Amino acid sequence: MKVVLAGRVNLEHTGQEDVLESIISLMNKLGVDLAFIENEVVCMEASINLGISDVAEELFREFKEAVEEIKPDVVVSAYAAGVAKWKRDVPERYGLKLPVPYLHLTEFLADEFRKRKPNLKPFPHRYFLQHGCTLGRKLGKFQPAREVLSHVPELEVIEEDYPTAELEGMDPAMFNSCPAAWLNFAQPELGDYAKENYVLDVLVPRKPEFAGSTCANGHYGIRQGLEIAEIEDIKPLYFTQILDQVWR
Amino acid sequence: MEKEKSIQEIYNEYLAEIIGDGAENETLREAMRRARAAYRSNLKKALETFPESVEYKEKARKIKEYSIDHLEELIERTMEAVRRNHGHVYLAKDAEEANRIIADIVGEPKKIIVKGKSLTTEETELRQYLQEKGHEVWETDLGEFLVQVRNARPMHMLAPSVDLTREEAAKLISEITGKKLPPDKIEDMVAAVREFLREKFTSAHVGIAGANAISADTGTLFIIENEGNIKLTASLPEKFVALVGVEKIVPSLDDAFHMVKTTWRFANYMVPSYVHMISGPSKTGDIEKVTTYGAHGPKEFHLVLLDNGRIELSKNPDFKEILYCMKCGACMYECPIFWIAAGHFGVRYPGGIGALWDAFIAKGFKEAAPAVYSCAICDRCRVRCPLNIDTARMIIKLRAILYEKGYAPDIVKEVKTKLFKR
Numbered sequence: 001m002k003v004v005l006a007g008r009v010n011l012e013h014t015g016q017e018d019v020l021e022s023i024i025s026l027m028n029k030l031g032v033d034l035a036f037i038e039n040e041v042v043c044m045e046a047s048i049n050l051g052i053s054d055v056a057e058e059l060f061r062e063f064k065e066a067v068e069e070i071k072p073d074v075v076v077s078a079y080a081a082g083v084a085k086w087k088r089d090v091p092e093r094y095g096l097k098l099p100v101p102y103l104h105l106t107e108f109l110a111d112e113f114r115k116r117k118p119n120l121k122p123f124p125h126r127y128f129l130q131h132g133c134t135l136g137r138k139l140g141k142f143q144p145a146r147e148v149l150s151h152v153p154e155l156e157v158i159e160e161d162y163p164t165a166e167l168e169g170m171d172p173a174m175f176n177s178c179p180a181a182w183l184n185f186a187q188p189e190l191g192d193y194a195k196e197n198y199v200l201d202v203l204v205p206r207k208p209e210f211a212g213s214t215c216a217n218g219h220y221g222i223r224q225g226l227e228i229a230e231i232e233d234i235k236p237l238y239f240t241q242i243l244d245q246v247w248r
Numbered sequence: 249m250e251k252e253k254s255i256q257e258i259y260n261e262y263l264a265e266i267i268g269d270g271a272e273n274e275t276l277r278e279a280m281r282r283a284r285a286a287y288r289s290n291l292k293k294a295l296e297t298f299p300e301s302v303e304y305k306e307k308a309r310k311i312k313e314y315s316i317d318h319l320e321e322l323i324e325r326t327m328e329a330v331r332r333n334h335g336h337v338y339l340a341k342d343a344e345e346a347n348r349i350i351a352d353i354v355g356e357p358k359k360i361i362v363k364g365k366s367l368t369t370e371e372t373e374l375r376q377y378l379q380e381k382g383h384e385v386w387e388t389d390l391g392e393f394l395v396q397v398r399n400a401r402p403m404h405m406l407a408p409s410v411d412l413t414r415e416e417a418a419k420l421i422s423e424i425t426g427k428k429l430p431p432d433k434i435e436d437m438v439a440a441v442r443e444f445l446r447e448k449f450t451s452a453h454v455g456i457a458g459a460n461a462i463s464a465d466t467g468t469l470f471i472i473e474n475e476g477n478i479k480l481t482a483s484l485p486e487k488f489v490a491l492v493g494v495e496k497i498v499p500s501l502d503d504a505f506h507m508v509k510t511t512w513r514f515a516n517y518m519v520p521s522y523v524h525m526i527s528g529p530s531k532t533g534d535i536e537k538v539t540t541y542g543a544h545g546p547k548e549f550h551l552v553l554l555d556n557g558r559i560e561l562s563k564n565p566d567f568k569e570i571l572y573c574m575k576c577g578a579c580m581y582e583c584p585i586f587w588i589a590a591g592h593f594g595v596r597y598p599g600g601i602g603a604l605w606d607a608f609i610a611k612g613f614k615e616a617a618p619a620v621y622s623c624a625i626c627d628r629c630r631v632r633c634p635l636n637i638d639t640a641r642m643i644i645k646l647r648a649i650l651y652e653k654g655y656a657p658d659i660v661k662e663v664k665t666k667l668f669k670r
Binding site: 013041042043044046047048049050051052053054055058059133134137138162163164167168169170174175176177178179180181182183185186187188189190191193194197198201 | 664
């Protein structure tokens with residue numbers, strides 16, 4: 001299977017090479033033929049989210065053409081914004097459509113794990129999982145991450161609760177707090193306080209050993225928040241880093 | 249002549265405030281933690297006690313969709329109904345006209361005016377306007393009273409002093425009333441303010457308030473409150489004036505009641521202490537069935553409907569959802585930026601939805617731009633909003649307009665060159 005991994009440059013740009021390495025390693029273990037977009041720009045989805053409308057169409061068109069040239073079976077990303085933008089905004093605004101599905105990494109791995117039933121080593125730790133705002137709340141994709149992590153023996157996944165979710169007939173993850181990573185693009189000086197507050201108010205009281213988001217952007221927010229708040233006994237760990245470690 | 253500020257100067261001033269007065273203020277952050285915990289706990293209790301409330305949301309959304317799509321027709325119907333009820337009704341095209349109309353109603357200077365909490369009067373800066381005309385104006389909602397005496401601006405749509413801790417409130421009220429009030433006795437603080445304001449109520453010439461909904465069929469104002477200050481504001485003075493945004497109009501009494509019960513339930517109340525329905529001046533028919541106005545309540549009832557861009561906005565398919573906001577303030581308790589900055593996130597109206605109100609209604613695109621870029625577009629406000637208002641979607645669309653107008657911050661313009669290499 002040929003997979004285009006979108007968002008490589010974002011991971012490099014934000015210093016998350018460890019996350020990138022774990023994804024590549026995991027894909028290799030799955031026997032995937034991995035390809036990347038040459039000249040990919042950092043987070044082209046920000047062109048829409050920040051209103052940089054004069055270049056947005058061009059960026060998405062170039063991405064589409066690059067995908068068409070590579071001819072993959074699927075485009076996969078650790079970021080949720082691409083999944084969301086190609087689902088609705090890009091077709092609606094620019095009439096552009098990718099020739100193959102664009103999946104979030106959690107969806108791709110959930111499908112693969114369902115087929116392969118991997119034999120994973122135990123990971124006996126408390127892991128806090130944040131459902132990325134776009135992937136979770138906007139797209140309603142909570143189950144793939146839960147399903148993937150359920151394959152890891154002895155892993156204790158902690159999620160944020162919300163007192164009225166059940167009464168309102170909603171998945172509590174719909175109310176997951178936000179580590180405010182999008183502010184990096186527009187008001188980073190304000191964003192630092194929001195990230196710190198997220199860590200202090202949401203993560204610390206739940207006492208996890210590790211924490212991560214389903215979305216690599218949210219994960220970056222958590223990572224920065226832990227640094228700013230100077231919390232050392234909670235380590236940032238993207239879920240692919242767990243999977244890569246426990247792969248037999 | 250004062251030089252117009254550049255967009256970057258506006259950004260710098262805004263960031264200095266939101267960070268200096270907001271994010272760096274540990275007391276404010278603690279106050280927000282307490283408020284958030286109380287909000288969630290109260291909402292849980294309310295939804296457990298009244299589980300049917302969850303179903304209010306969908307109907308409320310439909311009522312607002314219909315009302316905003318038929319706004320001009322409903323304004324006409326409301327004005328007819330108020331006149332039929334022997335009230336006076338005005339449609340003010342902007343804030344200045346609304347303030348001028350109200351100043352004319354109040355009349356000669358040196359009047360005592362008692363006011364209920366109202367975001368619409370904040371939008372027009374009515375208190376300041378009337379004070380400049382020589383009147384003595386008192387905010388009578390406790391939170392808003394504290395806003396007035398510390399010369400601040402409301403930090404939340406319903407809880408204007410949400411940023412204050414009890415310790416700060418005790419200090420402030422002690423200073424105003426001259427009583428030494430300890431922070432552990434909130435009831436003593438409340439009693440002190442009650443005593444201070446009571447004399448203002450009994451001597452007031454005019455009472456002013458907003459409203460949570462208006463029914464177009466009967467011209468009835470619905471006002472939710474807990475303190476009883478509106479009860480006094482709307483009944484003791486000779487004149488009662490309501491300043492209400494036209495988006496509060498819904499077709500019928502039933503619709504209006506549905507909107508107010510949805511508002512109070514998601515605003516944090518099991519049930520409010522008072523819900524007033526006011527349809528005109530005080531009247532009696534007790535002598536020979538001859539209707540006579542000005543019995544025990546106000547002889548004059550004035551409704552000033554405020555447009556200020558709302559009618560135009562109601563015709564904008566991309567942004568008309570802004571007008572669905574009931575100002576319950578629920579979204580703010582779950583906003584990651586509000587958690588650290590309270591109402592400093594915003595200019596006139598607070599929060600992400602407030603940034604949209606500021607842009608289209610209260611302040612204009614240029615002044616609202618920094619707050620529009622403070623939104624983390626996390627979409628959590630939509631989930632908490634009883635009307636499912638998609639603030640993040642509108643923020644993203646508005647940013648494209650701001651960018652085209654040159655109102656994006658420099659850092660965003662640099663994304664294009666540095667990250668996109670264009």
